Amino acid sequence: MSHPLIADILNFLQKMPRFTPLDELRLHIDDVAVGWVKPAIADALVAIAGAHAMRKTESLHLRAASDGVGRSIVVQGWAHALHEQGLLQNWRDEPMTLMHQGHSFLTTERAAFRSLGMATQSVHLNGWLTSPDGMQIWVA
Template identity: 30%
Template sequence: MHYNLPMFAQLSSSLYADMQQRFAELLTATRRFPILGSCPVTIAGRYVGWLHPRAQEVLADWPKVRRSSVGFHIAEDLPPSAELNHYLAELAQTLNDGGCVKAWRDELLDVYAEGQIIGVIERGASRALGLLTQAVHLHAWAPDGKLWVQQRASHKATDPNMWDTLVGGLASAQECLTVSLLRECQEEAGLCATELCDLSSMHCITRMHRPLQEGFQAENVWVNDCILPSTCTPSNQDGEVSDIACISVEQYWEMAQAKQFTLEAEIVILYCILQRCAPHAVR
C-alpha cells in the first residue's frame, strides 16, 4: 500500500522559521576545518584526507611513510591492489596500537581518493586519517505524520544514549549505498524493502566537515524518507539500539531543543520535515 506523505499544514509559520534557522546553523557547524596541527595526507600518491597530529607522531617512522613540506605521503609506490590493502590493514593496526583509534570495528570501509576508490581500511582508523565516509539514513514517517526515531544503545562508542534517525550507518567497503541502507534497515529496525512505502530516491544533502577528538569527520550524508505502514512496528535486531519511538514533529522539536538528538540526525530529520512542510511542496 502507498500513502501520500503528509504536508504538515498544521505547523505554525514561526515553528517552520525556527526549524529553518536551526537547519542553517547545523550546516554551518559541520563546515569546519581540522584541528590545528593536522596536515594533508595522500595514499598511493592521491589526496585522501587530513592526518591528526597524534597519528603523525605514530606514523612518523613507519615504513613507506614520507613527510614533506605540504603533508604526509603514505605508500606512494603502491598502486591500488591487494598489496596496498594489506599495507593499510597493518597501518590501521599501528594507529590502533598508538591510541589513535577510538573503537576498533572489524569492518572495512572504502578509501576514497580524488573521486575514486583505491583500497579498503578498518573503519576505526578512518577518522585519524580524515578519510571520506558515506553515511546512509532512513527517515521514516508514520501514516499520521509522526516520526519514527531510535535511541542509540549505551555501549555505542559514538553518541551513546542519544536519539537518532530510525536507521543510520556507514556504507561498508565494496557495498553500494542502496544495499547499505537495506542492510541497516534490517539490522537496526527489522525492516525489509517491501515495508518501505513511498521510498524517496537516495540523495546527498550535505558533506560534513568537522573536527573530532579522534580526528576529522569528512562524511557525505545520504538520505531516504519513506512511510511505514500502520501495521509495521520497527524492532531492533543487532543490539545497537535501546529504544524506538514514534513521536510528533512537535515532540521532536522539544527533544531537539533539549539536545537529545545527534547532530547528524538533527540535520537529516530537519531536512525531511522542511521538505514535507514547504508551503508548495509537491510529490
C-alpha cells in the same frame, strides 16, 4: 515557493561547525589526498612506514601499493600498528572502503577512518514533519 521549515533547516545547517585544519597535516596515499592527520599520528606513520613515508610542513605522503588490493593490505597493517600503539581507538573488525573517483581506492578497518581523517560514505535516514503538536524529528 519555499517552505518555512526548509529555511529553518538551512539556517540551522549554516550554524553547524565546519572542518578547519589547525595543526593537521594533509594525508596523501599513493599521490591521492585522502584525509587529515594530527602530528602524533603523522609521526607514528612515519616510523611505521619508514622509507615509504615523507613528511612535509603541511602534509604527509605515504607510498603503499599500485593497486587497491595491495594498498588495502599495507594500510591495514599501518592501522594495526597504530592500534597497537594506542593511537587508533574503537577497533571494530569492520572493513570499510574508501572511494576515489567512483572506484574503490582502499579497504581498511573502519576505526582507522577517523584517525586518518578519511571521509566515510554512509546512509543515515532522518525525517521531520510538522503536526499540531509541533515539529517532530526522526533520526536513524
